[in-house]
Amino acid sequence: MGSEAKKSRGRKPLVRTRLPMATQRPEDRVKNFNEVPYGYNEAEAVLESQRCLQCRNAPCVKGCPVEVPIPQFIKLVQEGKFVEAAEVIKTKNSLPAITGRVCPQELQCEARCVMGRRYQPVSIGNLERFVADYAREHGEALPELPEPTGKKVAVVGAGPAGLTCAGDLALLGHEVTVFEALHAPGGVLIYGIPEFRLPKDIVRYETNYLKKLGVKIIPNFIIGKNKTVKELLNEFDAVFIGTGAGSPRLLKIPGINLVNVYSANEYLTRVNLLKGYLFPEYKTPVKKGKTVITIGAGNVAMDAARTAKRLGAENSIIVYRRSKKECPARVEEVHHAEEEGIDFRFLTNPIRIIGDENGRVKALECLRYKLGEPDETGRAKPIPIEGSEHIIECDVVIIAIGNNPNPIIPQTTPDLETSKWGTIITNSKTGETSLQRVYAGGDIATGAATVIAAMGAGKIAAKSIHKQLMGHEIDEEEHNLEVGKCDS
Amino acid sequence: MSFEILDTRELNSENTWMKIKAPLIAERCKAGQFVIIRANEKGERIPLTIANWDKEEGSFEVVFQKVGASTLELGTYKKGDLLLDVVGPLGIPTHTEGAGNTVVIGGGLGIAIATPVARAYKEAGNKVHVIIGARTKELLFNIEILESFADGLTICTDDGSFGIKGFVTQPLQEMIDKGEKIDTVFCVGPPIMMKFISKITEKHGIHTVASLNTIMLDGTGMCGACRVTVGDEIKFVCVDGPDFDAHLVDWDEMMARTQAYREEEKIALEHYHKCRAEKALEEQNAQENK
Ligand SMILES: Cc1cc2nc3c(=O)[nH]c(=O)nc-3n(C[C@H](O)[C@H](O)[C@H](O)COP(=O)(O)OP(=O)(O)OC[C@H]3O[C@@H](n4cnc5c(N)ncnc54)[C@H](O)[C@@H]3O)c2cc1C
Ligand SMILES: Cc1cc2nc3c(=O)[nH]c(=O)nc-3n(C[C@H](O)[C@H](O)[C@H](O)COP(=O)(O)OP(=O)(O)OC[C@H]3O[C@@H](n4cnc5c(N)ncnc54)[C@H](O)[C@@H]3O)c2cc1C
Ligand code: SF4
Ligand code: SF4
Ligand code: FES
Numbered sequence: 001m002g003s004e005a006k007k008s009r010g011r012k013p014l015v016r017t018r019l020p021m022a023t024q025r026p027e028d029r030v031k032n033f034n035e036v037p038y039g040y041n042e043a044e045a046v047l048e049s050q051r052c053l054q055c056r057n058a059p060c061v062k063g064c065p066v067e068v069p070i071p072q073f074i075k076l077v078q079e080g081k082f083v084e085a086a087e088v089i090k091t092k093n094s095l096p097a098i099t100g101r102v103c104p105q106e107l108q109c110e111a112r113c114v115m116g117r118r119y120q121p122v123s124i125g126n127l128e129r130f131v132a133d134y135a136r137e138h139g140e141a142l143p144e145l146p147e148p149t150g151k152k153v154a155v156v157g158a159g160p161a162g163l164t165c166a167g168d169l170a171l172l173g174h175e176v177t178v179f180e181a182l183h184a185p186g187g188v189l190i191y192g193i194p195e196f197r198l199p200k201d202i203v204r205y206e207t208n209y210l211k212k213l214g215v216k217i218i219p220n221f222i223i224g225k226n227k228t229v230k231e232l233l234n235e236f237d238a239v240f241i242g243t244g245a246g247s248p249r250l251l252k253i254p255g256i257n258l259v260n261v262y263s264a265n266e267y268l269t270r271v272n273l274l275k276g277y278l279f280p281e282y283k284t285p286v287k288k289g290k291t292v293i294t295i296g297a298g299n300v301a302m303d304a305a306r307t308a309k310r311l312g313a314e315n316s317i318i319v320y321r322r323s324k325k326e327c328p329a330r331v332e333e334v335h336h337a338e339e340e341g342i343d344f345r346f347l348t349n350p351i352r353i354i355g356d357e358n359g360r361v362k363a364l365e366c367l368r369y370k371l372g373e374p375d376e377t378g379r380a381k382p383i384p385i386e387g388s389e390h391i392i393e394c395d396v397v398i399i400a401i402g403n404n405p406n407p408i409i410p411q412t413t414p415d416l417e418t419s420k421w422g423t424i425i426t427n428s429k430t431g432e433t434s435l436q437r438v439y440a441g442g443d444i445a446t447g448a449a450t451v452i453a454a455m456g457a458g459k460i461a462a463k464s465i466h467k468q469l470m471g472h473e474i475d476e477e478e479h480n481l482e483v484g485k486c487d488s
Numbered sequence: 489m490s491f492e493i494l495d496t497r498e499l500n501s502e503n504t505w506m507k508i509k510a511p512l513i514a515e516r517c518k519a520g521q522f523v524i525i526r527a528n529e530k531g532e533r534i535p536l537t538i539a540n541w542d543k544e545e546g547s548f549e550v551v552f553q554k555v556g557a558s559t560l561e562l563g564t565y566k567k568g569d570l571l572l573d574v575v576g577p578l579g580i581p582t583h584t585e586g587a588g589n590t591v592v593i594g595g596g597l598g599i600a601i602a603t604p605v606a607r608a609y610k611e612a613g614n615k616v617h618v619i620i621g622a623r624t625k626e627l628l629f630n631i632e633i634l635e636s637f638a639d640g641l642t643i644c645t646d647d648g649s650f651g652i653k654g655f656v657t658q659p660l661q662e663m664i665d666k667g668e669k670i671d672t673v674f675c676v677g678p679p680i681m682m683k684f685i686s687k688i689t690e691k692h693g694i695h696t697v698a699s700l701n702t703i704m705l706d707g708t709g710m711c712g713a714c715r716v717t718v719g720d721e722i723k724f725v726c727v728d729g730p731d732f733d734a735h736l737v738d739w740d741e742m743m744a745r746t747q748a749y750r751e752e753e754k755i756a757l758e759h760y761h762k763c764r765a766e767k768a769l770e771e772q773n774a775q776e777n778k
Contacts, residue, residue: 181708183526183533183573191710220575222708226512246710250722257717257741259748266711274533274705280759283532283558284705285752359744407709408727 016119019048021126026339030309033195033277036336042082045130049077052122055114060124063112066092066456070109070124077127086135089128092459094167095160097136097202098189099452100129102299104330108452136205142212146173151469154179154236156223156409159187160451161242161442163210164458165465170213172466177236178210179221181408184273187244189451191273192265194303196310197333200272224412229438238437238465241424242458245403245443251295255353256399259360260287264294264304264400271307289396291315293364295350296400297322302333304398305342316342317392321349321369321382347371347382351389353397363393403448423447429476431461439465490570494547499629503553503597504563505539511546513538513576519608520582520699520731523550524707526573527565532558535704535726537601538577551600551629557756578707579730582697584612588671591663592638593619593656593685595677596627601699602676603630607637609674615639619659621677625650657684670694675734676701679743686734698734700725703746716742 021037021044023029029036040048052074060070068089076085089096103109105125113121151174155162158180166176184190186203211217223229223243232239248263250256267286270276274284292308294301297320309316318337320327323346327334338344347369354363368388371380405422417425417434424433424440431439441457443449464474492509499505513523522537534552541548554560565571582605590609594602599620610616617640622628624647634641642659643651652659656677663670670692675685676699689696702714702725709727716723717738723729 181575182706183575220573221512222575222578225577226516246708248710248712250712250715257715257722257738257745259744263712266705266713269705269711275530279752280557280756282530283561283756285749285756287748287752358747359741 015047015051018051018120018123019044021123023336026336026341029196030340033310035199036196039133040126040130042080042134045077045082045127046080048123049074049127051115052078053114059112059114060109060122064109065450065452066459068092068096068109068128073131074122074124074127077131082131082134083138083140085131086140089131093128093452093455094164095206095451095455096128097132098160098198098206099455100125100127100132101198102193102330102450103452104450106331136202143171145171145213148175149173149469151175151238152177152236153238153240153465153469154232155240155242156229156232157181157187157241157243157442157444158185158207158217158219159242159244159442159454160189161244161444161454161458162187162240163207164455165240165242165439165441165462166215166458167210167213168459168462169465170210170215172462174466174469175214177216177218179223179227180217180219181222182273183219185217185219187242188246191269192300192303194268194272194307196306197303222408224408229409229413229416229435233437237469238439240431240458240461240465241409241433241438241440241444242442242454243406243409243444244454245448246406247404248399249402249404251350251399251401253350253352255355255361258353258355258397259358260289260395261353261361261397261399262287264296264300264398265403267304267398268300268307271311277307277311286311287396288312289394291317291392291394292396292398293317293319293350293392293394294398294400295319296402297327297329297334297344298400298402299329299333300402301398301400302329302337302342304400306333306337306340308396308398309340309342313396315394317345317394318342319345319348319350319364319366319392321347322379323347323371326379345392349382349384354391361395361397363391364397365389365391403443405444405447409444421447427476428457429460430464430474431457432464432474437468490572491574493565493567493569493571494545495567496565499551500626502627503551503600503629505549505551506562506565507547507549508571508574509545509547510574510576513574514541514543514546514548517541517548517577518581519584519604521577521579522707522730523548523574523576524578524704525550525562525571527558527562528572531561531572533573533705533707534558534562535578535701535707537699537701538604539600540604551597553597556753557760560757560760575707578726580728582608582674582699582731584609584614587612587614587674589617589669590614590672590674591617591619591660591670593621593660593673593675593677593681595621595656595675595681596623598675598677598681598699599628599630602674603633605674605676605699606634609672610637610639614672617642617663619644619656621645621656621681623647655684656681657688660685661688664688664692664694672697673734674699674731679739679746682734682737683739683743686737686739690735696734697731698737699730700732700737700742701730701746702742703748716745 110121270286275282276286294305369382375381439461442454592606621644714725719736
């Protein structure tokens, strides 16, 4: 393989189109919760990797919020050195099996790929996913840990921001304890994103890996309730807050509190964290509607609508006030949702949820919209069409219009500065907050964004914390952490 | 991390008392707060009010009513068994300062919750009259504990088998009719009971607090399962409550929402009984094979 790869280098790429990943057939997968794509096999990965031109200036890297050394790892894939390729990625991104699956690549690394200018971009995400899975399945060596520094750091919240920060600090020799409010670590990765998109075994593997690095993870522990940030500062040398944007936004329309109106968080938590899809063996119930309407068109909405289908809904409908072009979800998710028969009602917006005599949902009243001039976000502004009221009968409604920052920490930490949106104000280049020795990052600082942005923030904070602990000056390092919005 | 059960006792045919080791919870908790328990990997997250606690021993107590699959299963746990997950104390403690002449009302299982709250009102310097009620004599409990500190105690049963025959609203109405000075009413129990108490006190302009037990999931404000309409606002019971101004709560909406899983609860119960029966059979077979 090695010699072949060498030959192909420097040669004009002949393959213009990317190699698709094999997936479960739509008619099969809507009946199970197994992962949809199977992932590349070794031969496919090598084939796709050969499409990479190994550009010297590597624009793709600038599209990645944590600057994964993309050409370097892809070169190792070309050479069949998969474990080494994973090691290269892990110098910048500690959770590649996850980001390979959930990053909005089409807006990030792959958006800048040179191949994409004329043909299709290299499947960077699929390759990242492949090498991470390969390394996991073929046994990764634990990195050598430095001498303990004797410094202690508390991390609040076990989402991607907190876990990344914890991992980086452990690798620098610090003693790290992660406090998590729920009974399992992972944040949105464990309670929000469904099994069919991100198998929970992968999340568990990654959290176990951290435990092997010596990170202590304490579940069922709510900072602000069991202990305050102030108290943590007495026991620890520094505190990182990565509590996410876990407070559901609800629509201000009549009927929002009818029975069987869910926030996407509730619906997905019942199914993912508590395995409601295995009810009654697992005891947490979830309503299996005949017609389920999800409002919104981000990743969260796609996850909810596709979950509903898998729970047996005959119709799973997405109602979104803009058009397909404006869907904030990953392109792959919208595509998979379409394949699975999700019924998209674009340019449609709900005005009222209608209940029956027992206070249960029976229909949704909507208005049709048309697109007008671009608004302040640059997207065409949807304008309601007069007299277009219509009723869609349904028995479950899921609201997936976004999340606000989790309020527990700001409420219980006086002097911690927050914005009018409730996010914790940080220096985005260092993760520092208004409180000495307290750092923050991820969705709690930016509002709902992406997994990779949260991880990037965790990394930046880990660097600053390390400098503080070692008595160095904290400086603002240059990096291009652009926070892609994922406003559901 | 697991949580050891230090002791259990059947209070009566419906209610079980349980003491659980959890120093962190015992150290912090205050009257009116609750915990969420997930007994095992397949379990539901069950919210239960902290009925009592002992800082020195590092333990707290709950009393629960076996109404469905999850609470029935929890009832099979015995002294020495481990609970997989316990998180708390959750919710805002009951505000007891300056409540004045207070009537604390506990209906049914609500007696367990009313007890520490009544004690907290008393300890905060208020005069406390307690009214408790149950369907029948057998389901009453905590009488001696309440007698030991309350300034007055009235007991009712629906069937008249003990104390006054009738609902807890009756003695409350009588106190009001007699012109007794009442500054605050605190109530906890079935929503329908709280709704009627609220109707009575509203007429007389008596400040009334109700402790709500909506359906919950995470208990940290993440899911909105517990939401209720209070006045013209939506509140999350787990983080904004569980106590709310009873006159502002939309009771009908809340009652409908607690019934959300009626059908599923039946399925869960059937499944539970089937599993218990199968397990019993297996054990019997194993015995015979020995
Ligand atoms: C359904 C869904 C699908 C998504 N899909 C994608 C996708 O495909 N691609 C993508 O890039 N992004 C996606 N996102 C967004 C992404 O998941 C988030 O941006 C990311 O998880 C943020 O990470 P975080 O670490 O900041 O917070 P979170 O992942 O929210 O984790 C925060 C953790 O902190 C815990 N916590 C909160 N308060 C406390 C406290 N007081 N004490 C202790 N612990 C506490 C929470 O329980 C939680 O576990 C999705 C989000 C959702 C909800
Ligand atoms: C803050 C809070 C504190 C609570 N404290 C206690 C307590 O100290 N002791 C106690 O026994 N229970 C308490 N509850 C109620 C308890 O959580 C439920 O009884 C339990 O979850 C029922 O689970 P199950 O599977 O056994 O029954 P299910 O099968 O789920 O329900 C059976 C019956 O109980 C009703 N029910 C279900 N959930 C609730 C609920 N959350 N509240 C009221 N009725 C419900 C149903 O309508 C149904 O009629 C509390 C609830 C909350 C939110
Ligand atoms: S982390 Fe995400 S953006 Fe960066 S290279 Fe990997 S898939 Fe692309
Ligand atoms: S821009 Fe595309 S072709 Fe160039 S190095 Fe990056 S992935 Fe390879
Ligand atoms: S229980 Fe989830 S928000 Fe209250």
